[in-house]
Amino acid sequence: MPSYTYAVKGEKLLSSRGYPCKIKRNVSASPESCGYSLYVYKNGKDALKVLDSYKVPYTRFYWGGG
Amino acid sequence: MLINFDNAATTFPKPPAVKRAAAEAIELFGGNAGRGGHKLAMRTSSALYSARETAADFFGGTPENTVFTLNCTYALNMAIQGIMADGGHLIISGLEHNSAARPAAELARKGRITLSVAPIYPDKERTVKSFRALIRRDTRAVVCTLAGNVTGQIPPWKEFAEICREKGICFIADGAQACGVSDIRLGDGINILCTAGHKGLYGITGTGLLLSDGKFRIKPVIQGGTGSASQSLVQPELLPESLESGTPCIIGAMTVKAGIGFINSTGRENILAHEEKVCSRFIRELSSVPGAVIYRDPAAEYVPIVSFNIEGVQPEALADDIAEKGFCLRAGFHCAALAHAQLGTKSGTIRFAPSFFSREDHAAALANTIKNLLNSGKYQKNY
Numbered sequence: 001m002p003s004y005t006y007a008v009k010g011e012k013l014l015s016s017r018g019y020p021c022k023i024k025r026n027v028s029a030s031p032e033s034c035g036y037s038l039y040v041y042k043n044g045k046d047a048l049k050v051l052d053s054y055k056v057p058y059t060r061f062y063w064g065g066g
Numbered sequence: 067m068l069i070n071f072d073n074a075a076t077t078f079p080k081p082p083a084v085k086r087a088a089a090e091a092i093e094l095f096g097g098n099a100g101r102g103g104h105k106l107a108m109r110t111s112s113a114l115y116s117a118r119e120t121a122a123d124f125f126g127g128t129p130e131n132t133v134f135t136l137n138c139t140y141a142l143n144m145a146i147q148g149i150m151a152d153g154g155h156l157i158i159s160g161l162e163h164n165s166a167a168r169p170a171a172e173l174a175r176k177g178r179i180t181l182s183v184a185p186i187y188p189d190k191e192r193t194v195k196s197f198r199a200l201i202r203r204d205t206r207a208v209v210c211t212l213a214g215n216v217t218g219q220i221p222p223w224k225e226f227a228e229i230c231r232e233k234g235i236c237f238i239a240d241g242a243q244a245c246g247v248s249d250i251r252l253g254d255g256i257n258i259l260c261t262a263g264h265k266g267l268y269g270i271t272g273t274g275l276l277l278s279d280g281k282f283r284i285k286p287v288i289q290g291g292t293g294s295a296s297q298s299l300v301q302p303e304l305l306p307e308s309l310e311s312g313t314p315c316i317i318g319a320m321t322v323k324a325g326i327g328f329i330n331s332t333g334r335e336n337i338l339a340h341e342e343k344v345c346s347r348f349i350r351e352l353s354s355v356p357g358a359v360i361y362r363d364p365a366a367e368y369v370p371i372v373s374f375n376i377e378g379v380q381p382e383a384l385a386d387d388i389a390e391k392g393f394c395l396r397a398g399f400h401c402a403a404l405a406h407a408q409l410g411t412k413s414g415t416i417r418f419a420p421s422f423f424s425r426e427d428h429a430a431a432l433a434n435t436i437k438n439l440l441n442s443g444k445y446q447k448n449y
Contacts, residue, residue, distance in 0.1 A: 003294045003307045004100040005130050008115045025103020034296035036103075057304065 227255025
């Protein structure tokens with residue numbers, strides 16, 4: 001996520017719509033370096049659509065299934 | 067005993083909830099918000115976000131466009147310099163505090179912008195007409211206070227904002243004296259709202275807010291660490307972090323949150339009604355003092371602030387003598403050169419500014435103290 005603020009915005013948006021998720025500090029050496037990721041544990045593709053529809057920016061999306 | 071009628075500078079005392087919030091923040095939120103992933107940092111980050119949410123809800127904004135600043139002056143500087151970074155024509159109202167007037171004048175002095183000052187008359191129609199005449203093709207922004215800090219006069223800012231909306235001009239509002247007593251919403255045509263946290267919002271000193279509706283990009287005037295994209299030497303573009311370089315005042319933000327909670331639970335209308343009652347009592351009592359000049363015009367509207375003078379008496383001298391009796395009032399020019407020039411006050415005024423914690427009987431006692439000081443004959447000798 002581009003900032004902690006948008007990570008929380010995304011988390012609140014998704015949690016309230018039944019998408020379990022959690023904010024974590026970036027652990028891998030990502031191009032963005034320091035920052036926060038939003039881990040979505042279920043229905044990731046649908047969750048992405050929710051973020052898009054509310055214009056919540058994200059820098060990248062890793063697909064892990066589900 | 068100290069009786070504070072200088073609440074336009076900063077409200078004191080603070081509500082008990084604000085004191086508790088400061089203590090709680092020191093106890094619990096000792097991490098650095100938006101920096102690090104450990105429990106202390108995450109807890110602090112979450113707390114700061116909750117303060118953003120509260121402020122955003124209160125002013126009809128969004129948390130991601132709510133920026134915590136050091137005070138209203140910083141917010142106004144960020145807004146004015148950030149919006150006018152590429153030049154253009156700027157209009158400021160004739161009631162502006164130096165926090166808006168000085169950065170605007172500095173940009174104009176350097177030749178980076180052109181600047182016009184819109185006079186604010188008691189008559190609304192005349193004011194709006196003269197404002198409209200100042201707008202040019204290259205007018206990029208308008209800065210207008212929502213209530214002047216000298217007399218509390220409310221300019222026709224909604225009309226100004228509507229004209230700005232029609233013409234695609236950025237409307238920057240200084241809410242330092244209006245927020246907490248007037249109903250202020252970003253949806254009322256305000257594109258960028260700048261305000262203090264420590265005045266009508268009852269937070270501690272060293273707090274301010276900038277809220278944007280997101281329609282105009284504010285170029286950051288300060289660059290630095292934001293907790294994100296640390297390997298890039300380019301300042302991030304997204305609010306709020308783009309304007310919050312460096313560690314934010316988390317304790318301050320939590321007190322602003324608690325202060326807004328106090329306003330919500332007390333009722334903004336009740337706060338306004340109480341302060342107006344205290345002002346009315348003061349005006350009534352002061353009106354019977356020989357030589358009293360009260361700077362209010364029946365045609366204009368005001369927030370609960372009263373500026374006054376006693377003919378033939380230097381305002382600073384009278385304020386000094388009043389202070390000896392335990393009353394706190396600010397005299398002089400109140401960092402508002404334009405407003406005083408418009409009033410024609412050569413030595414400034416004395417400003418009476420109550421808060422929700424002010425008492426009517428104290429306002430009456432103040433007027434009585436002024437009467438007694440005048441009757442003592444001291445000023446006839448000295449002035």
